[in-house]
Amino acid sequence: MSVRAAVLAAVGALAPTLLIPTPAAAEDPPAGGETVGGAELAGSGTAVHLADGAPELPDELTAKSWIVADAETGEVFAAHAAHRRLPPASTIKMLFADTVLPKLDREATYRAEPEHFTELGAGSSAVGVADGQTYTVEDLWRGVFLASGNDAVYALTAMNGGKEATVAEMNERAADLQALDTHVVNPDGYDADGQLSSAYDLTLFARAGLQHADFREYAATPSADFPGEGEGEDRETYEIQNTNRLLVGAPGLDPYPGIAGVKNGYTSEAGYTFTGVAERDDRVLLVTVMDPSDDDNLAVYREAAALLDWGFAAADRVEPVGELVRPLSELPAEGEEGEADGSSSGADGKNADEAERDGPAGAAGAGGDADSASGPLVLTITAGGLAVLAVAAYVFHRRHPLPVSLPTRRRRDDPAD
Numbered sequence: 001m002s003v004r005a006a007v008l009a010a011v012g013a014l015a016p017t018l019l020i021p022t023p024a025a026a027e028d029p030p031a032g033g034e035t036v037g038g039a040e041l042a043g044s045g046t047a048v049h050l051a052d053g054a055p056e057l058p059d060e061l062t063a064k065s066w067i068v069a070d071a072e073t074g075e076v077f078a079a080h081a082a083h084r085r086l087p088p089a090s091t092i093k094m095l096f097a098d099t100v101l102p103k104l105d106r107e108a109t110y111r112a113e114p115e116h117f118t119e120l121g122a123g124s125s126a127v128g129v130a131d132g133q134t135y136t137v138e139d140l141w142r143g144v145f146l147a148s149g150n151d152a153v154y155a156l157t158a159m160n161g162g163k164e165a166t167v168a169e170m171n172e173r174a175a176d177l178q179a180l181d182t183h184v185v186n187p188d189g190y191d192a193d194g195q196l197s198s199a200y201d202l203t204l205f206a207r208a209g210l211q212h213a214d215f216r217e218y219a220a221t222p223s224a225d226f227p228g229e230g231e232g233e234d235r236e237t238y239e240i241q242n243t244n245r246l247l248v249g250a251p252g253l254d255p256y257p258g259i260a261g262v263k264n265g266y267t268s269e270a271g272y273t274f275t276g277v278a279e280r281d282d283r284v285l286l287v288t289v290m291d292p293s294d295d296d297n298l299a300v301y302r303e304a305a306a307l308l309d310w311g312f313a314a315a316d317r318v319e320p321v322g323e324l325v326r327p328l329s330e331l332p333a334e335g336e337e338g339e340a341d342g343s344s345s346g347a348d349g350k351n352a353d354e355a356e357r358d359g360p361a362g363a364a365g366a367g368g369d370a371d372s373a374s375g376p377l378v379l380t381i382t383a384g385g386l387a388v389l390a391v392a393a394y395v396f397h398r399r400h401p402l403p404v405s406l407p408t409r410r411r412r413d414d415p416a417d
Contacts, residue, residue: 033180034083037200038322041082047321048078054317058306062293065199066303068311071207071277071284074324077311079199082322085181086290088197089265090125090148091205091273092170092189095182095197097144097218098209099173100160106138106214108159116158117151121190124150127226127240139227145218146242147226148265150188157187177204178325191269199288200324206262206275206286207324219261219277222248245301246276253298256305264300272300278308285311286324 034042041047048057057078065086067079076082111134120126127142127149129135135155143152157166166187174182181198189195209215225237242248244264246256258278265273271291278285287307292299 032083032085032198033178033200036083036178036180037076037325041076041079041200041322044081044084046078046080047076047082049319049321050314051317051319054314055310058303058310060306061303062299063289063291063303064293065290066288066307067199067203068285068287068307069203069324070315071210071286074207074326075320076322076324077314077318077320078307079321082200083181083198084290085196085198086273087191087195087267087270088182088189088202088290089191089267089270089273090189091202091263091265091275091288092182092184092187092195092197093144093148093153093265094202094205094209094263094275095170095174095179095184096153096156096166096187097141097215098205098212099170100156100166101141101209101212101215104137104156104159106136106141108137110135110137110140110155110159112155113158117154119163119186120150120154121186121188124188124190126151128228128238129155130229133227133229135227141214141218142221142224142240143226145261145263146221146224147240148243148263150190153188163187174201174205176327176329177201177208178328179204189265189267189270191267199290202273202275202288202290203286204324206277206288208327209262210277216261219244219263220247244274244276245298246274246278246305250298250301253301256301256308266297272297274300274304276304276308280312283312283315285315287311 046057050056061080063080065081065084067076067082069076112129112131114131117129125148127144127147129140129143129149129151137156137159140152140156143149144156154163157163160166160169163186167184170184170187171182174180174184179197179201181196182201183194183196185192185195209219221242223239223241226240228236228238230236244259244261245253246259247261249255256276256278258280259276260279261277262275264275273288273290275286275288278287285308287304289300289304289307292303
């Protein structure tokens with residue numbers, strides 16, 4: 001049996017044993033996932049194990065919650081209140097993209113109708129989707145990733161069956177990812193009662209989303225042309241710029257070397273939030289920072305950059321304090337390889353038995369292609385062709401890490417330019 005067939009068989013065998021609950025009401029969010037990823041990630045303190053010669057954590061950190069982890073192995077190098085449940089702002093768009101992006105052909109077209117935007121929050125960020133105008137799905141995703149356009153989110157939501165269906169799929173996908181701190185009320189991150197996530201969960205969403213080639217492309221795009229008014233050849237365009245300031249820079253802040261996404265956010269309740277991915281010396285790190293105490297809109301980026309610098313310097317001189325867990329849909333079925341040899345997930349994370357008790361496998365993305373994070377992964381390496389990885393078992397994730405192919409990333413066997 002091929003590796004791909006083995007994975008599909010294992011996922012298929014697991015799915016019937018899992019129940020999909022109705023998403024919790026906004027006023028009754030789930031209890032959270034304090035033990036997901038390891039016991040040391042629970043609580044409100046800072047978790048880190050520094051070996052001899054390891055640099056100290058940055059002393060300028062003020063965020064309510066943060067985490068820094070290896071994107072490929074899933075090892076968490078350090079965290080502070082990683083499971084603290086906070087409003088996520090537009091960083092929840094990573095979950096929206098991971099859920100919906102695989103389902104829609106990027107060349108498909110959409111015509112804007114007024115009724116699609118009736119629930120758009122007052123003062124929402126917008127890319128400029130205009131009633132009666134047509135857009136490709138690719139246009140709309142650029143509006144989501146670059147301009148953080150809530151109007152683009154609602155346009156794609158309309159294509160996906162509407163808000164209720166999309167929110168339900170997002171909650172199911174969060175459950176599949178074992179993101180138990182997360183409860184989605186709307187797809188764009190606009191402040192709403194009960195809409196919560198955590199630094200840990202946002203990092204899971206980024207890691208899952210980065211398995212999609214289109215997700216990586218959009219997240220790493222600094223600027224693009226967006227369609228304006230008009231039709232055909234007479235239609236005007238205007239430039240939109242990525243709001244990720246570690247990607248494009250800002251006065252007083254240089255772009256971060258090796259950055260390749262993923263998403264920032266701000267609302268009055270959430271403050272500033274940010275999840276970023278960067279590569280240095282053949283290592284890919286993920287960092288999430290939520291709500292620094294400094295009201296400066298660049299503080300979230302400065303703290304994220306400081307954590308990335310620390311993570312790259314400390315990676316080989318710290319003992320992990322936890323791990324980024326695999327989706328439930330990638331766990332081996334009972335009796336399959338991984339359980340028979342007595343293996344467990346390690347770092348006190350979820351094993352297959354615990355995962356079956358605590359959460360469902362998500363249905364979102366089931367109709368996607370092989371580039372979906374919920375099945376065998378086909379990862380496009382932009383500098384060196386295609387690399388194909390089938391995820392055979394969650395329990396072997398340290399021996400078989402999850403590659404994250406970034407636009408800046410070179411395959412290790414590629415010759416230098």
